[in-house]
Amino acid sequence: MGKHYAALETRFKRIHDIEGVAAILSWDAQVIMPSGAVDERGEQMAALSGLAHEILVDTATGEAIEGAAGEGDLDDWARANIREAKRRYERARALDPKLVEAMTRAETITEMAWREARAKSDFELLRPKLEEIVKLTAESGRQIGQALDLPVYDALLDGFQPDLRDAAIEPLFTQLRAALPDILGEVRGRQGRPLTPVGPFPTTAQKALGRQLMETLGFDFSHGRLDESQHPFCGGTPDDIRITTRYREDELVSAVMGILHETGHALYERNLPAAYRAQPVGSARGMAVHESQSLLIEMQACKSPGFIAYLAPRLEAAFGQQPALTPENLRLIYRYVEPGYIRVDADEITYPLHIVLRHRLERAMVNGDLRVADLPGAWNEGMKELLGIVPPDHARGCLQDIHWPSGAFGYFPCYTLGALLAAQLFTTAQAAIPSLDDKLSAGEFGPLVGWLREKVHSQGSRLPIGCLVEQATGAPLTADAFLSHLRGRYLN
């Protein structure tokens, strides 16, 4: 190994350690921390991100990257590592430190304003703060775009899913926008009304079942935990993966799927290439790919008729028999679709329409084509056009999500690209793994997770997303597998 490449590895190992520490502290803040420690924790998190940033933007990092690229005898992984290191370095260097500071400050303030605005359903409480966030975000997109030769919105997308460009999203979303309303209408005309399971479903029994299902999927509890938090998430590090969920004793079916969804994220993190874990090339390939892994587990595998047949007797064993917990009724529940106001509650068919709306609006805002003051009107018009309903208030409308107030413009499309990729990967896996559906009916996830590990997880960030998808599925990403999946599950 050359001295420049060695220096690169040392610098990014240090950054990796700091980021791992921050991941555990962030989990702690959401699960464990007493309320009075919130200010101190903010200082600690700022110190950690400052330390990592200082190492990243140091000219010594640039010299190591530059020098390493000229060293011979590097394998594929090392070359990809230099490429990913350079990506991070250039993005970080592109930003004026004053802008970074202003963004950090504005995000904290705007998130607080958003909580109040949403609670009171009062957009005016958020508007001036959100205007500032849009201004700063657009400016950061401009600075990064200038360095990477990208338009503003592409520069933002690239921060969540490297190499993702708006030109690739546009035709996919156009296709979804055209196809989904018809599918939705057809399903709604034919679907049966499911029985609602009657609680209480004791928290201890839900926890025990959740752990059991996680183990069925291959989650290793010597390298992770399941805990509770207000908003479920998958955090921690590959060696210490921390899933959270929220228990409600009157609700069961969506909570179970929530745990399985987070387990999909967890398996990805756990199976990242161990030898490169501390390097940029060893991390997950981006938010769209990450979401594909959780949605593949949740939507493709665990809502399949086979797995529902596996699940039903386990629900009954844990909570007693009732007509709503038969496989037939669970299938009705997990396939029931209905346009609603809230994205996170949306079913598989309407969810992409929520994303199409957000993609359209966020792009327009950062490009200066939509004033923040006009957001509520544009939101409601879009809901009417795409889903045929208008939210009764802004809390259930343009104030529902934290993403924009926290400066995350360019994140939303990843959810739906993840759904498309999940379908395309699962279709390929079905062809590659003999009688996969039977295996899922028996709770055998080994072959599926092994295939995902080989094709996706263990690849880390070695390949650009386009290559990853083509190598795994034999074709570029399209919406075809997703639309076929919908027609197959909901209309056959």
Place this chain on the structure above:
Amino acid sequence: MGKHYAALETRFKRIHDIEGVAAILSWDAQVIMPSGAVDERGEQMAALSGLAHEILVDTATGEAIEGAAGEGDLDDWARANIREAKRRYERARALDPKLVEAMTRAETITEMAWREARAKSDFELLRPKLEEIVKLTAESGRQIGQALDLPVYDALLDGFQPDLRDAAIEPLFTQLRAALPDILGEVRGRQGRPLTPVGPFPTTAQKALGRQLMETLGFDFSHGRLDESQHPFCGGTPDDIRITTRYREDELVSAVMGILHETGHALYERNLPAAYRAQPVGSARGMAVHESQSLLIEMQACKSPGFIAYLAPRLEAAFGQQPALTPENLRLIYRYVEPGYIRVDADEITYPLHIVLRHRLERAMVNGDLRVADLPGAWNEGMKELLGIVPPDHARGCLQDIHWPSGAFGYFPCYTLGALLAAQLFTTAQAAIPSLDDKLSAGEFGPLVGWLREKVHSQGSRLPIGCLVEQATGAPLTADAFLSHLRGRYLN
């Protein structure tokens, strides 16, 4: 504020943030972390200590300290802060980085060897590793001593309790060594045999009672937690104090006192001066002073007849009436003394004799007057001389404590100096607070904790330990109050 002093504050604030992060992660490792994450956590902790160390030993830190000392217009606190910053800087700079690295590596290896040696009661498994640790520790004492103009053992003591010198310990320990055996003999001839409380004592009830007693003492659960770990400790930060304990359903009385002991540490941390919390002057005054706060709460306040009268009905309410839980019997339990092999199980009278032994042996080892190979024999001889008993094996002898295998030479004396200081402080508090004993009988800790906050906690590290003791108690530290306390509690 001058620019050098401002730079000093900025640098130490950063170090403080990193140390706070490390404190939470260390708690996490002992309470929460899945076993498979142990190697990764080791890397993270090493990265954090490396980052803090780099900031501390940077010549810019030295320049800020030097420059700040020459700036006018500094108050007492700022001057003390410069002094404490300089103390840390000089100690850190004194050590050869290669020695620091060798120590870190040797400590990990030796701790592992110690666990095996203790489990098998086989000193030979530890001996070669401990020889290396003694060699490295003596060398670090030599290097620090050279920089600070101190003998080796003083340089080590100073790392745990700033300004503590062996010349101050020697006469105190000589007095204890002379007085304690007689007191012990007298008490043993007179004491009654207590009834043993009969369990089970359900863990949930112990937890609830523990929390209730912590609140009685003034612990603020919006700034802290009570959890479980193998070895009880008080960790976290002043805004986020994390006490742990271990529950055994067949044991009650020592577990309750364990929680109260840790609460004593917690109150000290919580009441450190808020305005200087992120600076060296804002931290606790050293290990001996820290131990004085836990022992004052546990031994002086909570084992007083008044507090036992308060505690007894609460134990009965939680666990049911039984003859062993009357105030009379609890007093017998909490005063029962008996020489034993194990330091952590020792009573208030024999405990200092365990420390006298360790002080004598550790000083001899680092000064080259006792070979590690001769430690087991010297240990057993010392036990015979001081406590009249000889351990039946090395697991209950010289292998019982982790301190030496982890490189902590100079720590043990702090336990007993803490006990002496606790007695001297409590005697002063009794004179200053009208009817303190009655207040403790009523569970009123406000006046006592308020007095401690004023005299000790809120002082942080503003004063050298000698001044702190004199300002708080009107006299230098002696063994008199402690010996009076023993005679008063056990022989009157």
